[in-house]
Amino acid sequence: MSIRIGMLTSGGDCQGLNSAMRGVAKRLYEADPKTEILGFLDGFAGLMKNSYRVMGSKDFSGILTLGGTILGTSRQSFKTMETALYPDQPNSPTKLEAMVKNYHDLDLDALVVLGGNGSHKTANLLYENGLNVVTLPKTIDNDLWGTDITFGFQSAVNIATNVIDGIHSTATSHGRVFIVEVMGHKVGWMTLHAGIAGGADVILIPEIPYDPEVVAKVLLKRDKAGKRFSIIAVAEGARTIQEAKMSKSDYNEMIAESPYISVAYRLASMLNQYTDQEVRVTVPGHFQRGGTPSPYDRVLTTSLGVVAAEKVMRKKFGIMVGMVNNKIVGIPLKEVAGKLKEVPQDHELIHDARGIGIYFGNEQI
Numbered sequence: 001m002s003i004r005i006g007m008l009t010s011g012g013d014c015q016g017l018n019s020a021m022r023g024v025a026k027r028l029y030e031a032d033p034k035t036e037i038l039g040f041l042d043g044f045a046g047l048m049k050n051s052y053r054v055m056g057s058k059d060f061s062g063i064l065t066l067g068g069t070i071l072g073t074s075r076q077s078f079k080t081m082e083t084a085l086y087p088d089q090p091n092s093p094t095k096l097e098a099m100v101k102n103y104h105d106l107d108l109d110a111l112v113v114l115g116g117n118g119s120h121k122t123a124n125l126l127y128e129n130g131l132n133v134v135t136l137p138k139t140i141d142n143d144l145w146g147t148d149i150t151f152g153f154q155s156a157v158n159i160a161t162n163v164i165d166g167i168h169s170t171a172t173s174h175g176r177v178f179i180v181e182v183m184g185h186k187v188g189w190m191t192l193h194a195g196i197a198g199g200a201d202v203i204l205i206p207e208i209p210y211d212p213e214v215v216a217k218v219l220l221k222r223d224k225a226g227k228r229f230s231i232i233a234v235a236e237g238a239r240t241i242q243e244a245k246m247s248k249s250d251y252n253e254m255i256a257e258s259p260y261i262s263v264a265y266r267l268a269s270m271l272n273q274y275t276d277q278e279v280r281v282t283v284p285g286h287f288q289r290g291g292t293p294s295p296y297d298r299v300l301t302t303s304l305g306v307v308a309a310e311k312v313m314r315k316k317f318g319i320m321v322g323m324v325n326n327k328i329v330g331i332p333l334k335e336v337a338g339k340l341k342e343v344p345q346d347h348e349l350i351h352d353a354r355g356i357g358i359y360f361g362n363e364q365i
């Protein structure tokens with residue numbers, strides 16, 4: 001009997017989703033050309049609403065370099081999984097019930113989920129409810145527990161680094177301070193890597209709350225040393241020491257009332273209070289998630305896809321296929337679900353960056 005699987009991409013898109021699906025599909029077709037693959041549309045929403053495409057091997061050709069996801073994606077909050085799928089219908093199944101039912105009605109042998117943090121909680125819930133789930137770790141944020149790296153991360157770091165590179169020349173010409181806002185609300189992996197790769201002078205990440213006065217002192221110090229420009233790489237979710245002490249609701253209220261649309265603009269206004277150097281802001285935003293996967297991500301997703309397919313073939317379920325110490329391995333979903341991989345305060349890259357004079361905004365100057 002040939003294997004019949006469902007596959008979906010969930011949460012924010014990133015580079016490498018198509019190449020990862022290609023890896024899974026090609027390995028399965030290679031083992032058995034009669035393999036059946038149903039592609040659920042727009043992530044878990046497709047599984048809930050039984051919305052899918054019957055895929056064929058030709059659907060997975062020519063997509064290695066393609067950005068985004070050929071299946072579409074959506075964010076579906078884990079917290080709502082046990083609430084009614086159709087709230088206005090009295091006998092509506094819950095979202096979880098609908099997904100379990102559709103999986104069984106479609107007679108699937110396994111479900112392959114490509115997702116990030118939130119999606120892994122839902123994937124684990126489905127596994128606990130009897131579905132044969134195998135997952136692959138996607139996100140530009142690199143914040144999934146249990147894998148050293150997620151796909152999309154390297155490609156997005158390349159883009160953010162190119163932005164900082166580009167800003168360098170204009171910053172030098174004008175002798176300005178530039179703030180480049182890098183994606184990452186909860187973790188600073190991208191900002192840390194792109195900041196070091198792009199030669200930023202200050203790197204601000206959510207894991208290390210900063211003092212704007214310290215950042216301003218760094219700018220003055222550089223100015224006095226005759227450096228014509230300064231570059232600050234700031235993560236979307238970076239907070240001042242004061243903000244980090246706030247309760248979640250107070251912080252959210254402060255953000256809602258703030259006249260600044262994002263952290264980089266807030267920081268610029270704070271810096272203007274301490275320095276008369278010209279400050280400019282660049283926010284590449286979702287551009288960081290777009291376009292073709294880097295060669296590294298193409299190789300990574302191909303290997304992850306192959307191993308995920310082999311897990312399905314061997315009936316090894318309830319696992320995420322990730323990378324640990326340079327090896328592609330299966331990690332139990334229950335160890336991954338709900339855990340965030342933050343940048344440790346004592347991470348060697350922070351040590352190395354500090355070693356070459358990069359500031360994180362919490363130093364004594």
Ligand code: F6P
Nearest residue numbers: 012139140141183184185236289
């Ligand atoms: O999780 C990936 C990510 O790009 C984060 O870096 C960012 O904070 C968030 O998604 C943006 O979410 P959305 O695409 O829903 O605006």
